[in-house]
Amino acid sequence: xxxxxxxxxxxxxxxSINSQYTxxxxxxxxxxxxxxxxxxxxxxxxxxxxxxxxTDAFIxxxxxxxxxxxxxxxxxxxxxxxxxxxxxxxxxxxxxxxGINDNRVVDIHLVKRIAPNxxxxxxxxxxxxxxxFDEEYVYREEI
Numbered sequence: 001x002x003x004x005x006x007x008x009x010x011x012x013x014x015x016s017i018n019s020q021y022t023x024x025x026x027x028x029x030x031x032x033x034x035x036x037x038x039x040x041x042x043x044x045x046x047x048x049x050x051x052x053x054x055t056d057a058f059i060x061x062x063x064x065x066x067x068x069x070x071x072x073x074x075x076x077x078x079x080x081x082x083x084x085x086x087x088x089x090x091x092x093x094x095x096x097x098x099g100i101n102d103n104r105v106v107d108i109h110l111v112k113r114i115a116p117n118x119x120x121x122x123x124x125x126x127x128x129x130x131x132x133f134d135e136e137y138v139y140r141e142e143i
Contacts, residue, residue: 059098
């Protein structure tokens with residue numbers, strides 16, 4: 001079995017930040033668009049698991065180490081949306097679907113691209129076995 005450290009896949013473009021939440025009375029809740037995006041991500045990742053693109057061993061490496069997340073957002077136009085508006089929803093949807101806490105993410109790269117006929121997010125998920133936070137502090141597993 002090969003030791004896969006990175007997996008690449010595509011996802012639909014998440015809803016804009018203004019479309020991710022709605023107000024119900026005085027309570028802010030996830031919008032239908034937000035919920036639909038999360039379901040799409042779940043279905044896509046399930047398919048990648050069935051096809052063994054994302055293996056149990058890769059998920060275990062993500063859970064045991066640290067995570068790098070590389071997101072190329074392909075928008076319909078260059079100025080309608082902020083680049084970072086889709087970060088949190090995409091990160092949460094991916095890692096929740098895989099059963100991983102997003103506090104393991106230590107490296108994020110975002111790129112804005114334009115694809116009017118094919119808006120999407122190209123994702124690269126990387127398992128990082130070791131991460132040096134800085135020279136002064138050494139991470140020790142929390143007790």
